[in-house]
Amino acid sequence: MSIETVRVDLGTRSYDVRIGQGLLDRAGAEIVALAGKRRVAIVTDTTVAAAHLPRLIASLNTAGLQAEALALPAGEATKSWDRLGQAVEWLIAQRIERKDLVIALGGGVIGDLAGFASAILRRGVRFVQIPTTLLAQVDSSVGGKTGINSPQGKNLIGAFHQPSLVLADIDVLGTLAPRDFRAGYGEVAKYGLLGDEGFFEWLETAGPVLATDPEALQRAVRHSVAMKAGIVQRDETEQGERALLNLGHTFGHALESATGYSDRLLHGEGVAIGCTLAFELSARLGLCSQEAPSRVAAHFAAMGMPARIADIPGDLPGDEALIALMGQDKKVMDGKLRFILARGIGQSFVTDDVDPAALRAVLAASRRG
Structure with missing residues (x-):
């Protein structure tokens, strides 16, 4: 398979997302033209x-x-003030200047943190994303959202800072633990659910073989990146359409916070549960058919992923506490919760017109499994 390129067209801040096999071993050749003083600083994690x-x-x-x-x-x-400070101070000690280059080598945590460090260091230095998880390749490495978590909510502190290049080597995904690969799949399926029913239909067949079929995997990554690039080009700073990319995230982020950002619930797992809840809420409000949420839940279950709150191990706060956590979501406007709901698979939209009783009923039913 050849290496494919998706262009994120943002004028003077445009960049390429390169997708394919073997990109890690040719990263130097891909990056060298960007490195001003022929030196780079890599931020990664121990794993x-x-x-x-x-x-x-x-x-x-x-x-x-x-x-x-x-x-x-x-x-x-690691997405914390302490680790952000550590990264920034290290970059300063390395004498990284505006024309130098920071490389984020890792999953979404490292990409978000290193990108935010790059955004605030000397009021902005360039950085390259080399995402090593499926979740990061299809979502967090593209679009320029960077940041860290607050004890009060996920990704509440950050900045928009576009990378100069993204290298998505699908070969490195072979080193992921099965659960981590599946968690990343939650973001892949999201793209079909929010805006491309045909892609979701393809995933219903291809999803179970992505981990063992490089050609199908590259197609899934490329299509996801292309969908995100199109949305980011039209709405870079999330004033409208880009909010659709948060399908499942209002619920998912609240559940991540409720589980202490621990391995009880990985981000992509929270997105999968959140997508199912979003469709269940849509059906309860009469916006989509009753079959749609069942289809979504069945697909995630077939992929070995959680689809209900009941699938999360351990105790969770009550429904009112979960709703309060949703109130810290970045999409809240004028104190009103905003949800991404759907009129059908591939037909999502943003609304703040949600009956609180319907929301509570959906959460209670998901707890019962």
């Missing part, structure tokens, strides 16, 4: 560093680039 950092550094060295690396602890807890 990714053990699996992929030596190959990246070798590739950079072959292209004549000097590289230093900071490996932070793996996990969602």
Whole structure:
């Protein structure tokens, strides 16, 4: 398979997303033209560093680039003020300037944190995303959203800062644990659910073989990235259409917060449950057929993913507490919760006109499984 390119067209801040096999080993050749002083700083985590950092550094060295690396602890807890400060101070100590380059090597946590560090260091330095998880390749590495979590909610602190290049090597996804791969799939399915029923229909057949079929996997990543690029080009700073990319996230982020951003619930798993809840709420409000949420839940279950609140291990706060956590969502406007709902698969829209009783009923039913 050849390497494919999706262009994110944002005028002077446009960039390419390169998708295919072997990109990690040719990263130096892909990046060298961007490196002003022929030196780069890599931010990664300890797990990714053990699996992929030596190959990246070798590739950079072959292209004549000097590289230093900071490996932070793996996990969602790294998206914090403390780790952000550590990364920024390290970059300053490395004398990274505006014309230098930061590389984010890792999943969504590292991409978000390193991107935010790049946004605020010297009021903005360039960075390259090398996403190593399916979730990061199809979602968080594209579009320029960067940030960290607050104890009061997910991604409440951050900035829009577009990368200069994204290298999505699908080969590295083979090192993911099965659960991590499936969690990333939650974001892949989201694209079909929000705006492309044909893609979702294809996933109903192809989804179970993505982990073992590189051609199907590359198609899924490319199509997801192309959908996101189109939306970002039309609404970069989420004034309207881009909010659709948060299908399932109002519920999912609240559930992540309720589980302490722990491995009880991975982000993509929260998105899968959130998408199912969004369709169940849509059906309860008479917006879509009763069959649509059943189809969504059945597909996630067939992929071995959670689809209901009852699928989350351990105790959870009550429904009122979950609704309060939803109130910290970034999409809240004038104190009103905004939801991405659907008139059918591939037909999502944003609304704040949701009957509280219907919301409570959907949460209670999902708890019962």
